Amino acid sequence: xxxxxxxxxxxxxxxxxxxxxxxxxxxxxxxxxxxxxxxxxxxxxxxxxxxxxxxxxxxxxxxxxxxxxxxxxxxxxxxxxxxxxxxxxxxxxxxxxxxxxxxxxxxxxxxxxxxxxxxxxxxxxxxxxxxxxxxxxxxxxxxxxxxxxxxxxxxxxxxxxxxxxxxxxxxxxxxxxxxxxxxxxxxxxxxxxxxxxxxxxxxxxxxxxxxxxxxxxxxxxxxxxxxxxxxxxxxxxxxxxxxxxxxxxxxxxxxxxxx
Amino acid sequence: xxxxxxxxxxxxxxxxxxxxxxxxxxxxxxxxxxxxxxxxxxxxxxxxxxxxxxxxxxxxxxxxxxxxxxxxxxxxxxxxxxxxxxxxxxxxxxxxxxxxxxxxxxxxxxxxxxxxxxxxxxxxxxxxxxxxxxxxxxxxxxxxxxxxxxxxxxxxxxxxxxxxxxxxxxxxxxxxxxxxxxxxxxxxxxxxxxxxxxxxxxxxxxxxxxxxxxxxxxxxxxxxxxxxxxxxxxxxxxxxxxxxxxxxxxxxxxxxxxxxxxxxxxxxxxxxxxxxxxxxxxxxxxxxxxxxxxxxxxxxxxxxxxxxxxxxxxxxxxxxxxxxxxxxxxxxxxxxxxxxxxxxxxxxxxxxxxxxxxxxxxxxxx
Numbered sequence: 001x002x003x004x005x006x007x008x009x010x011x012x013x014x015x016x017x018x019x020x021x022x023x024x025x026x027x028x029x030x031x032x033x034x035x036x037x038x039x040x041x042x043x044x045x046x047x048x049x050x051x052x053x054x055x056x057x058x059x060x061x062x063x064x065x066x067x068x069x070x071x072x073x074x075x076x077x078x079x080x081x082x083x084x085x086x087x088x089x090x091x092x093x094x095x096x097x098x099x100x101x102x103x104x105x106x107x108x109x110x111x112x113x114x115x116x117x118x119x120x121x122x123x124x125x126x127x128x129x130x131x132x133x134x135x136x137x138x139x140x141x142x143x144x145x146x147x148x149x150x151x152x153x154x155x156x157x158x159x160x161x162x163x164x165x166x167x168x169x170x171x172x173x174x175x176x177x178x179x180x181x182x183x184x185x186x187x188x189x190x191x192x193x194x195x196x197x198x199x200x201x202x203x204x205x206x207x208x209x210x211x212x213x214x215x216x217x218x219x220x221x222x223x224x225x226x227x228x229x230x231x232x233x234x235x236x237x238x239x240x241x242x243x244x245x246x247x248x249x250x251x252x253x254x255x256x257x258x259x
Numbered sequence: 260x261x262x263x264x265x266x267x268x269x270x271x272x273x274x275x276x277x278x279x280x281x282x283x284x285x286x287x288x289x290x291x292x293x294x295x296x297x298x299x300x301x302x303x304x305x306x307x308x309x310x311x312x313x314x315x316x317x318x319x320x321x322x323x324x325x326x327x328x329x330x331x332x333x334x335x336x337x338x339x340x341x342x343x344x345x346x347x348x349x350x351x352x353x354x355x356x357x358x359x360x361x362x363x364x365x366x367x368x369x370x371x372x373x374x375x376x377x378x379x380x381x382x383x384x385x386x387x388x389x390x391x392x393x394x395x396x397x398x399x400x401x402x403x404x405x406x407x408x409x410x411x412x413x414x415x416x417x418x419x420x421x422x423x424x425x426x427x428x429x430x431x432x433x434x435x436x437x438x439x440x441x442x443x444x445x446x447x448x449x450x451x452x453x454x455x456x457x458x459x460x461x462x463x464x465x466x467x468x469x470x471x472x473x474x475x476x477x478x479x480x481x482x483x484x485x486x487x488x489x490x491x492x493x494x495x496x497x498x499x500x501x502x503x504x505x506x507x508x509x510x511x512x513x514x515x516x517x518x519x520x521x522x523x524x525x526x527x528x529x530x531x532x533x534x535x536x537x538x539x540x541x542x543x544x545x546x547x548x549x550x551x552x553x554x555x556x557x558x559x560x561x562x563x564x565x566x567x568x569x570x571x572x573x574x575x576x577x578x579x580x581x582x583x584x585x586x587x588x589x590x591x592x593x594x595x596x597x598x599x600x601x602x603x604x605x606x607x608x609x610x611x612x613x614x615x616x617x618x619x620x621x622x623x624x625x
Contacts, residue, residue: 054518056514056517056518084520084521084522085520086520087517087518087519087520088518088519088520089520092518092519093515093518093519095511095514095515095518097511100510100511100512101511101512101514101515102512102515103512103515103516103530103533104512105533105534106533114519114521114529118519118520118521119519119520166519
């Protein structure tokens with residue numbers, strides 16, 4: 001299978017703290033229609049890696065070396081307008097807490113519409129039909145009313161589904177999901193995992209799943225990269241990692257899961 | 260969520276409810292509404308045009324409108340005006356009881372264009388030609404003060420709105436850009452804003468007015484004043500909006516907006532600035548009086564709207580002499596209109612702040 005996203009020797013440093021390395025020589029690939037889990041504890045640099053792909057790093061951080069190649073295009077060398085086409089249109093992002101990631105002053109429908117306005121050429125009526133279709137696809141009831149609702153009027157699980165609907169709206173090829181289930185209870189987590197599996201098979205897109213939850217990784221991912229203190233300490237298929245962890249840090253993570 | 264629709268009150272509805280409980284503010288809204296209606300239909304509501312003068316009636320006192328003719332109730336009418344000079348050559352106006360001019364409704368008079376388009380001669384009320392009616396008196400050239408107040412309100416009231424619109428557009432954009440980008444951009448923009456704020460407002464006003472060619476016609480002066488006032492007004496707002504944007508840009512939805520590929524300008528205008536809306540609304544209301552007073556001050560000292568065109572400020576310039584105020588107190592009436600306009604805007608602005616700012620509300624009640 002072809003590689004959709006190739007990350008080579010990605011290094012991210014904090015400029016003001018003696019170039020302390022937050023992400024150190026990270027290398028991995030995301031295959032076409034593959035799901036890669038990026039696993040690690042808090043502060044391991046997994047979210048920073050995800051943000052670096054879309055050029056969304058905090059101004060205090062900078063990529064000092066490496067390549068991020070998406071469909072043959074080096075995103076680190078892309079111009080501002082080029083990378084804005086990639087953001088959303090090619091690579092969607094799902095955030096940990098959709099209550100914060102949705103703008104509270106706009107309705108759900110408006111915010112999905114904004115995505116479609118920018119990344120597609122659809123007319124107003126087509127966009128609305130597409131929004132209803134998307135909300136239905138992610139399993140939200142009564143989409144007609146939902147598009148007029150504001151983020152605070154939805155429950156946590158519904159918001160996360162709406163966020164997924166927004167991310168897949170312009171048919172991206174890759175979705176970066178940053179801890180998509182951390183703020184949900186266990187039953188909702190399971191349903192969101194099912195939803196990810198569904199959109200992956202139906203839309204044939206790749207997912208980069210950033211999480212600390214090895215259990216979720218075992219259910220969903222094809223391959224897993226385990227990160228610790230900015231380094232990838234172990235990379236392999238999900239089965240290998242879950243059934244036979246090699247590195248001590250991975251074993252610790254597995255141990256934490258069994259508690 | 261159940262099938263029953265969950266509809267809560269929007270922030271706007273809550274604000275509206277709080278606002279409508281404030282009786283004084285509602286009354287002030289009504290006052291402002293009437294004033295603006297008066298400005299829009301000034302030529303219809305006034306018996307004369309702003310430049311309809313009759314120098315025989317210089318500083319003619321208010322004409323009495325009679326409702327009784329020899330003790331019997333009658334359609335309202337006015338008597339003719341007789342002019343004599345006393346031993347000090349002071350003008351003494353008396354009623355000429357031999358002439359009677361009934362007050363006519365929908366009377367034909369000076370031609371004007373209704374709403375700026377429809378040429379029409381009908382005025383709401385007035386008296387037939389040789390008679391003259393001065394509802395609140397005449398100015399030095401025998402022009403009807405009431406008509407001139409209505410015409411003047413067009414200048415005075417519109418300058419506030421247009422000026423605020425321009426300076427808030429600039430203020431919001433500069434503040435938004437400054438707060439969103441931070442760093443050097445912020446530094447440069449804020450230092451410029453501070454340079455504008457550094458000079459005391461009125462002197463800056465005078466200095467900028469001096470930079471405008473003196474031979475401008477009235478329309479040009481009007482727009483020059485608006486631009487000058489807007490130039491002074493944007494800085495304070497920009498600083499506050501900048502502060503709000505500094506904290507707003509750290510919110511996750513800004514990152515989310517970036518992640519869907521929106522440009523920086525769209526993020527500022529569509530995602531950040533709407534969060535400053537409730538502050539902006541009452542800040543607009545509270546700063547309109549500044550523009551009205553600014554125009555009045557310029558016109559008062561003769562640097563604004565020029566005679567024969569009317570504005571409340573240049574009408575008051577007649578009242579700068581204490582002697583005139585003593586003998587013709589009605590020339591102060593434009594000042595009264597400035598006063599109620601400014602008070603009304605302030606009361607409405609305060610009420611809006613109470614209604615829109617939940618933080619302030621809880622502090623006030625707690």
